[in-house]
Amino acid sequence: MKIAIPPVEIPPNGRPHPPAEDVLIDNFGRRITYLRLSVTDRCNLRCVYCMPEQGVPFLSREQILSFEEMERILRLLAGMGVNKVRITGGEPFVRKGLMDFLRRVHAIEGVQAIHITTNGVLTAPHVPELKRLGVKSINLSIDTLDRERFFQMTRRDELERVLACFHTILAHDIPLKINMVLMEGQNAEDIIPMSRLSRDYPVEVRYIEEMPFNGADGGRRKLFWNHKRILETLRNEYPGLYPLESEANSTSMNFRVPGHKGDLGIIAGFSRTFCGSCNRIRVTARGTLQTCLYGEGVLDLKSLLRGGATDEEIKNMFRQCTGQRFKDGWEAEKQRSQPFDVSQSMALIGG
Numbered sequence: 001m002k003i004a005i006p007p008v009e010i011p012p013n014g015r016p017h018p019p020a021e022d023v024l025i026d027n028f029g030r031r032i033t034y035l036r037l038s039v040t041d042r043c044n045l046r047c048v049y050c051m052p053e054q055g056v057p058f059l060s061r062e063q064i065l066s067f068e069e070m071e072r073i074l075r076l077l078a079g080m081g082v083n084k085v086r087i088t089g090g091e092p093f094v095r096k097g098l099m100d101f102l103r104r105v106h107a108i109e110g111v112q113a114i115h116i117t118t119n120g121v122l123t124a125p126h127v128p129e130l131k132r133l134g135v136k137s138i139n140l141s142i143d144t145l146d147r148e149r150f151f152q153m154t155r156r157d158e159l160e161r162v163l164a165c166f167h168t169i170l171a172h173d174i175p176l177k178i179n180m181v182l183m184e185g186q187n188a189e190d191i192i193p194m195s196r197l198s199r200d201y202p203v204e205v206r207y208i209e210e211m212p213f214n215g216a217d218g219g220r221r222k223l224f225w226n227h228k229r230i231l232e233t234l235r236n237e238y239p240g241l242y243p244l245e246s247e248a249n250s251t252s253m254n255f256r257v258p259g260h261k262g263d264l265g266i267i268a269g270f271s272r273t274f275c276g277s278c279n280r281i282r283v284t285a286r287g288t289l290q291t292c293l294y295g296e297g298v299l300d301l302k303s304l305l306r307g308g309a310t311d312e313e314i315k316n317m318f319r320q321c322t323g324q325r326f327k328d329g330w331e332a333e334k335q336r337s338q339p340f341d342v343s344q345s346m347a348l349i350g351g
Contacts, residue, residue, distance in 0.1 A: 022079060022080045022081065022315070023080060023081040024077075024080045024081055024082065024318060024319065024322045025322070026291075026322045026323060026325040027323050027324060027325060028325065028327060030277065030278060030279055030325075031081065031279060032080075032081070032082060032279055032280070032281055032322050033081055033082055033083055033084055033249075033279050034082065034084040034085075034086070034249070034279050034280040034281075035074070035077055035082050035084070035085050035086070035280065035281055035282070035283065036086045036088055036280055036281070036282045036283075037070060037073075037074070037085055037086065037087055037088065037282075037283050038088050038089055038090065038282070038283065038284050038285045039067075039070065039087055039088070039089060039090075039092050039095050039098060039101070039285060040064065040089045040090040040091070040092060040094060040095040040285050041056075041058055041059050041064070041089070041090045041284075041285045041286070042058050042089070042090045042091065042094050042095070043089060043090040043091040043094065043119070044091055044094055044119070044121055044122065044156070044158075045091070045119050045121065045154040045155070045156050045158065046154060046155040046156065047141075047143070047153060047154050047155075047181075048152075048153055048154075048155075048183070048186065049153075049181050049183060049210050049211070053155055059285060059286055063286055064285045064286055064287070065283075065285065065286070065287045065301075065302060065305075067097060067100075067101040067104075069287070069301075069302070069305045069306075070101070070283075071101070071104055071105070071108070072305065072311075073283060073301060073305075073314075074105060074108055074111065075108055076311055076314055076315055076318070077318065078108050078109065078110030078111050079110060079315075080315060080318060080319075081110075082110075082281075083110055083111060083112040083113065084111075084112065084113045084115065085105060085111055085113070085114050085115070086114075086115040086116070086117060087102070087105075087114065087115070087116045087117070088116075088117045089117075089118075089285075090285065091118060091119050091121070091122070092116065092117075092118060093118060093121075093122040093123050093126065094122065099126055099129060102114065102130075102133055102135075103133065106133045106134065113136040114133065114134070114135050114136060115135065115136050115137050115138070115139070116130070116135060116137075116138050116139070117138075117139040117141070117179070118138065118139070118140060118141070118165075119140075119141045119154075119158075119162065120140050120141070120142070120161065120162040120165035120166065121156075121158045121161050121162060121165075123138075123140075123165045123169075124161070124164055124165040124168040127165070127168045127169055127172050127174070128172060130172075130174065131172040131173070131174055135174060136175065137174065137175040137176065137177060138169055138174055138175070138176055138177070139177045139178075139179050139206075140162070140165065140166060140169065140176060140177070140178055140179065141178075141179045141180075141181075142162055142163075142166070142178050142179070142180060142194075143180050143181055143183075143186075143187050143190070144180075144187045144190040144194070145159075145163075145190065145193055145194065145197075146190065146193075147159045147160075149186070149187055149190065150162075152186070153183075153186055153187060166178075170201060170202070170203070176201075176202075176203045176204075177203065177204045177205075177206055177265075178194070178197060178203055178204070178205045178206060179206050179208055180194050180205065180206065180207050180208065181208045181210055181211075182207055182208065182209065182210060182225040182230065183210050183225070184224040184225055188225065191207065191230070191233055191234070192233075192237050194207075195234065195237070195238075195257075195264055197262070198257065198260045198261065198262035198263055198264055199257070199259070199260045199261065199262075200261065201261055201262055202261045202262050203261075203262040204252075204254070204262055204263045204264070204265050205262065205263075205264050205265070206252055206264075206265035206266070206267055207225075207230045207264070207265070207266050207267070208266075208267045208269060209223060209225065209226055209227060209230075209267065209268055209269050209270040209271060210223060210225065210270060211269055211270055223270050223271070226268070226270070226271055227253065227266045227267075227268035227271055227273065230266050231253075231255075231266060234255070234264060238257045240257060240258045241255050241256070241257050241264070242255065242256060242258075243255055244256055244263065248277065249277045249278070249279040249280075250274070250277075251267050251269070251274050252265035252266060252267045253265065253266045253267075253268070253273075269293075272294075272328055272329040272330060275327070275328030275329050275330075276327075276328065278292075278328075281322065283301060284297070286302065287300065287301045287302025287303075287305070288300060288301065288302075289301055289318075289321055291321055291322060291324075291325045291326075292325065292326055292328075292329055292332040293329060294329035294330075294332045294333040295326060295329075295332035295333070295335070295336065296336055298321045298324070299317055299318075299321050301314070304317065
């Protein structure tokens with residue numbers, strides 16, 4: 001008796017999807033297709049919403065994953081349906097050898113989209129090759145266009161270099177998103193000036209709720225600039241503002257102002273309005289798997305990799321961990337075995 005074998009579906013890029021048994025689907029039916037990979041915990045800025053002025057204790061070379069270990073993780077996850085990779089930090093371009101690593105990531109079968117989040121200080125010289133590698137988009141962190149406020153927020157006088165990077169990315173026609181973290185008493189007056197970037201350039205300006213991970217001894221558990229207040233401010237300035245249909249699994253609510261070349265977006269990371277469609281997992285620079293930003297690390301990948309685990313053993317652990325995800329960030333925070341650590345820096349978690 002012959003058993004009928006269904007045809008293999010070939011996606012547009014010509015690479016077959018992984019077998020159904022290898023696809024990562026969590027316990028709420030959400031398919032995991034997106035990895036945020038932190039390649040370093042180090043950063044050349046000291047943003048007030050991320051870490052204290054003196055910095056945080058950085059990991060030693062031995063404590064972070066090697067590029068070879070990261071490549072192995074990516075190959076395994078790509079074989080399980082993870083096709084989008086975002087390279088984050090810290091600041092990814094402070095790590096030596098990053099471009100060579102990106103070339104190897106580009107060659108991994110199954111990786112269809114590479115995205116990068118950067119502060120732009122060191123990025124501009126690499127933009128031409130990022131374009132050649134087919135990087136799908138770059139998220140550039142700019143919290144203000146005012147040089148004095150930029151210095152106050154980042155504790156570094158680097159706005160000129162960041163804006164040069166902005167123009168270099170646009171000149172090479174790489175889709176560009178601007179990430180602005182909103183903080184009461186810091187940059188609220190920049191909401192409208194920043195929005196004008198979308199008027200003059202084909203970019204998406206995204207306003208991000210401040211997260212509680214600021215590397216300080218205390219965190220903000222109440223949020224003044226939540227997504228509702230941000231939207232109200234934009235609508236007061238632009239009565240014709242209208243919503244756009246968001247992509248599946250999008251973290252942002254997107255809007256357009258008639259006559260603008262670009263769009264505006266709001267990311268309700270603190271309010272956690274998008275958890276229901278979450279398709280992402282994180283691997284930190286120290287090699288910890290996190291299935292939710294607000295949860296604890298659920299797997300020490302570094303120990304597995306260095307302890308001789310086979311590919312199949314590691315894949316089984318990915319299946320097990322993604323099969324035990326929390327419904328949303330509120331539940332993940334509630335179920336932590338240790339108190340919620342607001343003193344943890346976003347540079348250690350992966351941006």
